[in-house]
Amino acid sequence: DVKVTQSSRYLVKRTGEKVFLECVQDMDHENMFWYRQDPGLGLRLIYFSYDVKMKEKGDIPEGYSVSREKKERFSLILESASTNQTSMYLCASRLAGRLNTGELFFGEGSRLTVL
Amino acid sequence: GEDVEQSLFLSVREGDSSVINCTYTDSSSTYLYWYKQEPGAGLQLLTYIFSNMDMKQDQRLTVLLNKKDKHLSLRIADTQTGDSAIYFCAGPCQGGKLIFGQGTELSVKP
Numbered sequence: 001d002v003k004v005t006q007s008s009r010y011l012v013k014r015t016g017e018k019v020f021l022e023c024v025q026d027m028d029h030e031n032m033f034w035y036r037q038d039p040g041l042g043l044r045l046i047y048f049s050y051d052v053k054m055k056e057k058g059d060i061p062e063g064y065s066v067s068r069e070k071k072e073r074f075s076l077i078l079e080s081a082s083t084n085q086t087s088m089y090l091c092a093s094r095l096a097g098r099l100n101t102g103e104l105f106f107g108e109g110s111r112l113t114v115l
Numbered sequence: 116g117e118d119v120e121q122s123l124f125l126s127v128r129e130g131d132s133s134v135i136n137c138t139y140t141d142s143s144s145t146y147l148y149w150y151k152q153e154p155g156a157g158l159q160l161l162t163y164i165f166s167n168m169d170m171k172q173d174q175r176l177t178v179l180l181n182k183k184d185k186h187l188s189l190r191i192a193d194t195q196t197g198d199s200a201i202y203f204c205a206g207p208c209q210g211g212k213l214i215f216g217q218g219t220e221l222s223v224k225p
Contacts, residue, residue, distance in 0.1 A: 004157070031211070033213075035215075040123060040217055041217060042119075042121075042203060042215045042216055042217040042218050043158075043203065043215040043218075045212055045213075045214075048212065050211075058212065090157055090158070092157075092158075101146055101163055102145070102146055102148075102207060102211075102213070103148070103160045103163070104150075104158070104160070104213060106157030106158045106159070107157050108155075108156055108157045109156070109157050
């Protein structure tokens with residue numbers, strides 16, 4: 001069974017703290033994504049990675065960075081957390097190539113609260 | 116830029132049909148998708164339609180695509196309480212990114 005695992009389901013952090021959100025997939029997928037989900041705004045893309053050591057900015061990268069040192073792991077980093085980064089964070093992965101449907105497989109999400 | 120729009124809420128009675136609508140701007144989308152998010156969970160692919168199709172049926176689900184109006188709909192027949200969830204439509208845009216709508220929260224009343 002395919003699996004995307006986000007290490008923390010719930011986190012509470014203080015303003016200014018450094019936050020790491022980890023995501024691991026076991027499907028040997030090349031592409032990985034970080035989204036944030038907010039009510040009424042849907043999913044907004046923060047960063048994505050086409051393959052190991054590659055990263056591209058999404059629509060809202062400000063205040064975030066990412067790391068993809070290994071194919072199976074994609075980390076989202078908040079260098080200095082702020083209250084407006086309180087949100088649900090969703091990681092997803094996808095098999096690369098044009099001969100598939102492009103389906104994204106999602107983790108269960110990490111709900112971050114910044115006080 | 117590319118955009119995908121959905122209404123935020125839909126309420127139906129158990130046994131009725133539900134129709135969730137979506138409009139999009141990127142006409143180069145190859146596939147268009149419907150994802151379902153149950154409470155406390157991530158998103159799961161519900162169904163998809165290839166852009167050269169007008170309709171796709173899969174058991175209780177019917178997807179209609181009107182390319183001229185850039186309108187996508189998801190019909191759920193005989194809606195059950197277990198269908199209560201948030202439904203997202205999504206389409207790929209240039210660069211391989213997937214753009215999601217705001218999500219439609221479907222509430223099914225017994």
